[in-house]
Amino acid sequence: MSERGGQPPPKKRRTNDRQRSKSADLTVNNEYEDVVEKLKGADKESAVKAAKKLKQMLSNAAKIGGFVAHRRNLEDLVSVFSRETALLGTSMYHEDIHRYSISILANCCYIDKTTSTGNQIRRASRSFLDQAVRIFESTTSNIEIRVATCRLIGNLCNNKELVTSWLSSNTILFDRIALLLESTNENIVTQCLRIFLFLSNHSFTRQFNGSVCVAGIGAVRTCRHGTRGLVEWPVAASRGPV
Numbered sequence: 001m002s003e004r005g006g007q008p009p010p011k012k013r014r015t016n017d018r019q020r021s022k023s024a025d026l027t028v029n030n031e032y033e034d035v036v037e038k039l040k041g042a043d044k045e046s047a048v049k050a051a052k053k054l055k056q057m058l059s060n061a062a063k064i065g066g067f068v069a070h071r072r073n074l075e076d077l078v079s080v081f082s083r084e085t086a087l088l089g090t091s092m093y094h095e096d097i098h099r100y101s102i103s104i105l106a107n108c109c110y111i112d113k114t115t116s117t118g119n120q121i122r123r124a125s126r127s128f129l130d131q132a133v134r135i136f137e138s139t140t141s142n143i144e145i146r147v148a149t150c151r152l153i154g155n156l157c158n159n160k161e162l163v164t165s166w167l168s169s170n171t172i173l174f175d176r177i178a179l180l181l182e183s184t185n186e187n188i189v190t191q192c193l194r195i196f197l198f199l200s201n202h203s204f205t206r207q208f209n210g211s212v213c214v215a216g217i218g219a220v221r222t223c224r225h226g227t228r229g230l231v232e233w234p235v236a237a238s239r240g241p242v
Contacts (some may be wrong), residue, residue, distance in 0.1 A: 051100035150191035
């Protein structure tokens with residue numbers, strides 16, 4: 001036994017202290033804690049105001065970076081998304097809260113080009129992709145919710161590692177997204193094609209329910225045969241935070 005009576009060396013103790021201090025700082029300096037708590041709350045009116053305020057607070061990359069640095073923030077935001085998705089079709093469902101939660105998650109994924117945010121979402125809800133499928137399959141989710149969800153999935157698909165390790169495992173999700181290509185809504189078609197553009201850039205291609213997505217130079221073409229004949233859809237530039 002050393003003269004220090006078995007105590008760890010001072011250098012190691014200082015390192016551990018710095019780590020604990022850093023962790024404590026992250027908790028203390030979470031400027032979003034109060035607004036996220038209101039967003040999670042049972043008072044729907046206060047939750048909508050909190051959701052709107054949170055989106056306004058996350059106005060740039062630096063703000064979003066500070067938000068996702070606190071793991072609890074994303075966990076709580078995903079829990080709100082999951083709650084509202086589960087309430088689809090019920091009297092307790094609140095569309096505005098749902099839409100804001102999806103939009104903020106999409107913005108976080110757009111800003112973070114690494115796998116960090118995507119993996120945090122994955123850990124926060126193992127059924128996250130199944131919940132997205134539920135939105136697309138629901139007869140009560142409106143077009144804005146579906147467009148926002150497609151944008152969120154598209155931002156996740158921008159990262160090849162997330163596609164390989166996570167997203168590609170849920171083939172039903174992409175089958176449902178392919179079906180949305182039949183929509184007459186230009187916004188949702190654009191977001192769907194953006195998803196398949198990212199997949200093709202990552203060399204992920206497959207046939208979806210008769211729709212063939214093929215990689216082109218700067219575009220993805222979706223060809224369908226039917227009464228409308230052969231259709232080629234343009235691909236708009238990907239959009240940032242909205």
